[in-house]
Amino acid sequence: xxxxxxxxxxxxxxxxxxxxxxxxxxxxxxxxxxxxxxxxxxxxxxxxxxxxxxxxxxxxxxxxxxxxxxxxxxxxxxxxxxxxxxxxxxxxxxxxxxxxxxxxxxxxxxxxxxxxxxxxxxxxxxxxxxxxxxxxxxxxxxxxxxxxxxxxxxxxxxxxxxxxxxxxxxxxxxxxxxxxxxxxxxxxxxxxxxxxxxxxxxxxxxxxxxxxxxxxxxxxxxxxxxxxxxxxxxxxxxxxxxxxxxxxxxxxxxxxxxxxxxxxxxxxxxxxxxxxxxxxxxxxxxxxxxxxxxxxxxxxxxxxxxxxxxxxxxxxxxxxxxxxxxxxxxxxxxxxx
Ligand code: P6P
Numbered sequence: 024x025x026x027x028x029x030x031x032x033x034x035x036x037x038x039x040x041x042x043x044x045x046x047x048x049x050x051x052x053x054x055x056x057x058x059x060x061x062x063x064x065x066x067x068x069x070x071x072x073x074x075x076x077x078x079x080x081x082x083x084x085x086x087x088x089x090x091x092x093x094x095x096x097x098x099x100x101x102x103x104x105x106x107x108x109x110x111x112x113x114x115x116x117x118x119x120x121x122x123x124x125x126x127x128x129x130x131x132x133x134x135x136x137x138x139x140x141x142x143x144x145x146x147x148x149x150x151x152x153x154x155x156x157x158x159x160x161x162x163x164x165x166x167x168x169x170x171x172x173x174x175x176x177x178x179x180x181x182x183x184x185x186x187x188x189x190x191x192x193x194x195x196x197x198x199x200x201x202x203x204x205x206x207x208x209x210x211x212x213x214x215x216x217x218x219x220x221x222x223x224x225x226x227x228x229x230x231x232x233x234x235x236x237x238x239x240x241x242x243x244x245x246x247x248x249x250x251x252x253x254x255x256x257x258x259x260x261x262x263x264x265x266x267x268x269x270x271x272x273x274x275x276x277x278x279x280x281x282x283x284x285x286x287x288x289x290x291x292x293x294x295x296x297x298x299x300x301x302x303x304x305x306x307x308x309x310x311x312x313x314x315x316x317x318x319x320x321x322x323x324x325x326x327x328x329x330x331x332x333x334x335x336x337x338x339x340x341x342x343x344x345x346x347x348x349x350x351x352x353x354x355x356x357x358x359x360x
């Protein structure tokens with residue numbers, strides 16, 4: 024029996040009726056969807072196009088770029104600038120803010136994105152993803168400085184990600200819950216396959232790069248050690264650990280079956296704030312997780328309440344099933360006294 028599924032367009036039209044998205048945001052979301060479909064095609068044909076290698080260039084993070092990092096970035100840049108309401112773009116791959124308007128107006132959009140997250144997994148055929156976040160300017164802008172784009176995650180009007188896995192998923196929230204779409208092979212359309220996604224409050228699965236044990240603060244060590252003690256330990260149950268080194272894949276697994284993802288700041292280099300970036304990784308993923316009933320914390324504060332200090336700022340990330348994140352937060356509170 025074939026189920027007549029909603030296309031992304033029909034879903035957005037429904038959301039427009041229910042929540043008044045506005046046509047520009049609908050068009051922007053469709054342009055983001057188009058970008059992700061094109062990137063998915065490039066990735067799946069990567070071995071034949073000889074584009075899985077390094078680009079011999081570095082991004083602003085000092086990381087060697089993959090060819091597909093650059094290709095994905097260009098795809099996003101060319102599609103996101105279609106929408107006349109987009110005033111500026113912030114990309115993980117580009118140092119400065121890209122201003123598309125000389126006189127941005129209140130209500131114009133800022134789009135933050137990581138065009139291809141986890142790209143070190145590309146040449147081993149592991150899942151990677153694209154992450155995006157949209158906020159509105161809250162005033163007319165006269166000074167096109169980088170500081171203008173430093174807007175808190177709690178102001179997001181839309182966020183989501185594409186996961187390039189066994190199938191291509193588009194996970195989206197406009198502040199009214201989370202909905203998941205899957206790209207249909209053949210037509211190429213994104214069809215609604217996971218309506219109203221909610222993640223379980225409890226979990227027995229955590230995701231952390233255990234090789235960084237010596238970099239963890241005591242509350243993180245305490246949490247992981249207690250999980251590893253299993254049924255005889257204070258948690259009273261067995262835990263599972265996963266680490267794919269691709270944030271989008273980790274977050275998607277957590278969204279689908281619960282769990283907690285931890286990339287805490289380095290205890291030996293606290294000033295760096297962590298590895299993951301606030302504006303185009305932690306904020307959009309935190310928005311999705313909160314909209315699905317989970318929690319996103321630095322360990323000491325809500326990620327979405329963080330005031331960005333720079334558009335490539337890094338931050339400690341602990342997100343997922345609410346009860347687990349709250350327990351980890353309580354360990355930080357105890358340790359800080
Ligand atoms: P590590 C990918 O480089 C990334 O930014 C995230 O997608 C991922 O969760 C993390 O870094 C992996 O970091 O230290 O395990 O390589």
